[in-house]
Amino acid sequence: MTDRAADIDILVSEVGPRDGLQSIKAIMPLEAKKAWVAGEAAAGVREIEVGSFVPAKLLPQLADTAELVRFAKTIPGLTVAVLVPNARGAQAALEAGADKLTLPLSVSETHSLANLRKTHEQVLAEAKAIAGIIAALPHGQRPHFEGSLSTVFGCTLEGAIPDAQIARLAEGLMAAGCDEVGLSDTTGYADPSAVRRLIGLVRGVVGERAVTGIHLHNTRGLGLANALAAIECGLDTLDSSLGGIGGCPFAPGASGNIVTEDLVFMLEAMGLRTGIDMDHLFAVRTQVAAALEGEPLYGFTPDAGLPKGFSPAAAQREGGLA
């Protein structure tokens, strides 16, 4: 897992600049992306997935990822995360200076072929190659390397994936040299009971410490319920997207990450510190909305506002209420 600062309980990892922007047609200018990343970091967000190292012809929305990584690296205290589809992308990510690399491995082989154009064995070979590149770096310069089990709650093409297959692939990622395995509800099929079950299944294979994060979508309205189930299982890293922008362009029907604003509100209200200032976050939302004119933004808390007398988690502790 990423080094967790002592002053937060849950790491909210913003994925909007990657997952969000890759699934909308509009191409956000680099300057607007920089303002978004800088704004969220200033609001207290500690980790941001700023892009993906895929060929620009596949995802022109993310063609400036290397430049955005270099910019984000100038922000103190921010973990700069990126998605990499293969060793070549990982090499580019390392050259740009990324702190965290995530390689998606779709547990549905049909989806893997559609998404990465690779079989499971080919993706595991890429994972091994990436781990080798990282291991060759000096200590202190090695980024965190996560293998993410995508479509783990079910695939739009194959439906449910057998447990044995999920277990084998989780084991394969760790054997290839990943630092941890993440769970990804690419298709928005998860429910709280499935979240608990899958976390247990994967932990049973790779150990508790190797499963800390989950990537959820709100496709069927269960995003926050699923997030709560994951937290109750002890996971401490949750992906979300400002305004719920996002989805997976290769999984028809899947749209919308869980909304950062609503997630932070839930966590802070529960007394779980995120380090994020909500009013500041709302201001960033307004700024991103202006840069993405015409794109729908989701979430309830920004419109409803904070409850009267709302006390964020850190203040609850100071007041002895927690």
Ligand code: ZN
């Ligand atoms: Zn996603």
